[in-house]
Amino acid sequence: MWQNTSVIDKMYQKLAIQVSLNGLSFATFDTLTNKPQMLKKIDLGSFNLTTKIEDLFAEAFQNHPELKADYDEVIVIHNNNLSTFVPTALFDEEYLGSYLQFNTKVFETDFFAYDELGNYEMNNVYIPYVNMNNYFIDQFGSFDYKHANTILVNKLLDFSKNNEERKMFVHVSASHFEIVIIQNQKLQLYNTFEYKTPEDFIYYILFTAEQLQLNPENFKLELLGKISEGDALYDMAFKYVRNTNLFDVSFMFGPITESEKREHFILLHS
Numbered sequence: 001m002w003q004n005t006s007v008i009d010k011m012y013q014k015l016a017i018q019v020s021l022n023g024l025s026f027a028t029f030d031t032l033t034n035k036p037q038m039l040k041k042i043d044l045g046s047f048n049l050t051t052k053i054e055d056l057f058a059e060a061f062q063n064h065p066e067l068k069a070d071y072d073e074v075i076v077i078h079n080n081n082l083s084t085f086v087p088t089a090l091f092d093e094e095y096l097g098s099y100l101q102f103n104t105k106v107f108e109t110d111f112f113a114y115d116e117l118g119n120y121e122m123n124n125v126y127i128p129y130v131n132m133n134n135y136f137i138d139q140f141g142s143f144d145y146k147h148a149n150t151i152l153v154n155k156l157l158d159f160s161k162n163n164e165e166r167k168m169f170v171h172v173s174a175s176h177f178e179i180v181i182i183q184n185q186k187l188q189l190y191n192t193f194e195y196k197t198p199e200d201f202i203y204y205i206l207f208t209a210e211q212l213q214l215n216p217e218n219f220k221l222e223l224l225g226k227i228s229e230g231d232a233l234y235d236m237a238f239k240y241v242r243n244t245n246l247f248d249v250s251f252m253f254g255p256i257t258e259s260e261k262r263e264h265f266i267l268l269h270s
Contacts, residue, residue, distance in 0.1 A: 083126035172225035198236035
């Protein structure tokens with residue numbers, strides 16, 4: 001984490017960057033109010049992990065001076081489907097790779113990391129983009145990093161306090177989505193799925209609902225991430241699940257549209 005030694009030198013500014021294999025988005029925050037000041041999304045198109053990150057990100061840093069400004073704090077958020085949640089009681093830092101091998105292909109050369117969700121007695125084990133981290137070390141010197149789903153699940157658990165109703169939350173990204181089922185701050189299910197069509201999307205939602213004996217006529221489905229009312233994914237969900245709604249983001253402040261607050265929910269809660 002970038003940290004100035006003098007209180008006088010503090011700028012009360014934070015930069016959060018979310019990275020994926022499609023591009024990056026970033027937001028700046030006033031740390032006194034914890035409110036976002038600006039938000040930008042940079043689409044780089046799909047690229048291969050062997051592509052030189054310097055070549056892809058250099059133009060973004062050149063075109064957006066905000067990325068090269070000074071900040072008291074910098075956080076990088078890794079957005080991929082290479083993660084899994086492990087209860088603290090079953091967690092051993094020596095065996096990070098073994099937790100992931102059940103839901104993704106892991107290699108001996110992979111670097112594993114984990115985020116602690118202390119309030120909820122679990123850890124999120126994941127594979128960060130090491131080449132991206134190395135690039136950001138060159139840019140910022142030091143910074144914190146987390147997995148996107150750590151922030152997503154932690155915030156959804158926070159919001160479910162004193163809510164006895166079991167809810168399904170679906171967070172949509174460009175090529176994958178997460179299903180999170182919560183009841184009164186207890187995580188009942190987390191899984192991530194790749195999709196290409198709206199039919200893929202609804203299949204996994206209904207399949208998951210069936211496994212947990214959730215009736216599509218009764219359970220509440222809340223959608224967030226890259227989804228809007230009237231688009232193909234929303235319409236498909238609404239067709240098969242009676243109580244389908246977009247996640248309410250009216251409590252979030254800042255000079256940002258409602259759809260941006262929903263799409264960048266993770267970035268804005270970093």
